[in-house]
Amino acid sequence: MMRTVLISALLIIGVAQANAAEDTRNTDPTAFINQFSQVSIDDILNANIDTVEKTARFRTLFNDSFDIPAISRFVLGRAWRRASDAEKQDFLAVFEDVIVYTWSRRFRQYMGQTIKVLGTSPDGDTGTLVDSVIVHLEGQTISVQWRLRQRGEGLRIVDIIIEGISMVITYRQDYTSVIRQNGGIQGLLTELRKQAAEMLPSKAP
Numbered sequence: 001m002m003r004t005v006l007i008s009a010l011l012i013i014g015v016a017q018a019n020a021a022e023d024t025r026n027t028d029p030t031a032f033i034n035q036f037s038q039v040s041i042d043d044i045l046n047a048n049i050d051t052v053e054k055t056a057r058f059r060t061l062f063n064d065s066f067d068i069p070a071i072s073r074f075v076l077g078r079a080w081r082r083a084s085d086a087e088k089q090d091f092l093a094v095f096e097d098v099i100v101y102t103w104s105r106r107f108r109q110y111m112g113q114t115i116k117v118l119g120t121s122p123d124g125d126t127g128t129l130v131d132s133v134i135v136h137l138e139g140q141t142i143s144v145q146w147r148l149r150q151r152g153e154g155l156r157i158v159d160i161i162i163e164g165i166s167m168v169i170t171y172r173q174d175y176t177s178v179i180r181q182n183g184g185i186q187g188l189l190t191e192l193r194k195q196a197a198e199m200l201p202s203k204a205p
Helices: 002-027 029-045 051-065 068-076 078-082 085-104 167-181 185-199
Strands: 114-123 127-135 141-151 154-162
Touching (some): 002 154, 029 051, 029 154, 051 085, 068 078, 068 085, 068 154, 068 167, 085 185, 114 141, 167 185
16 A cells, blocks of 8 residues: 555656656746757667657657747748748648758767757847857867747747858748749749658668
8 A cells, every 4th residue: 555655656746847847848948958959869869760760759859849830931031921821831841841851861970969058148029049059079069059939838949040050041041042043932842842852761770
C-alpha cells in the first residue's frame, strides 16, 4: 500500500515538474532557446537514427517552435496579399518542406557544437531578441540571434539572424526575385517544389 502511494506521489510530482518546465518554456525566452537547442542535439543530431527519421523529428520540432504562417506572410510580402487561399496553403506546405530539407542536409556537419545563450533584449512591443553563440569544439564561435514573439500557444521563433544575416529577409529577397522573373506566385511554387524534390532525404544515416 505504502509503495503504491509513493509511486503515485512521484508520478504526480513528475507531471507537475513537467508542466512547470513547459510553462517556463512557453514564457521564458532563454528557457525556450535552451530547450530548442537541447532537443535538437539530443533527439536529432546525436540520435542513432537514419536521416529520414531525423528529418521527421526536426519537422515536429520546427512546427512546435516556429511561427510558420507569420514567417510566410513576411517572406511573400505583397504576393501573400494577392495570393488565393489555395496558393497560400500550397506555399505554407512547400516552404516548410524547403526549410526542413535544407536544415536536414546539414545534420552531417554536426561535430559537437553547442549553443550558449548570452542574454535577451526587448524587440518591439511584444517580442524578444535572444543573443547566443554556436560554440565549436575548437573554441570558435558564430553569433546567432533568435527573434521570438509571444503567441497564444506560447513563444515562437519568427527569425534567426546568423552573423547579422536575417533568415527571413534573405528568403524574402530571393523569393521576390523568383516571383518577378517567373510570372507570379505560381512560378515560385513550381521552383520550390523542384527544390524540395531535389533535397528529399534518403535513408542514409
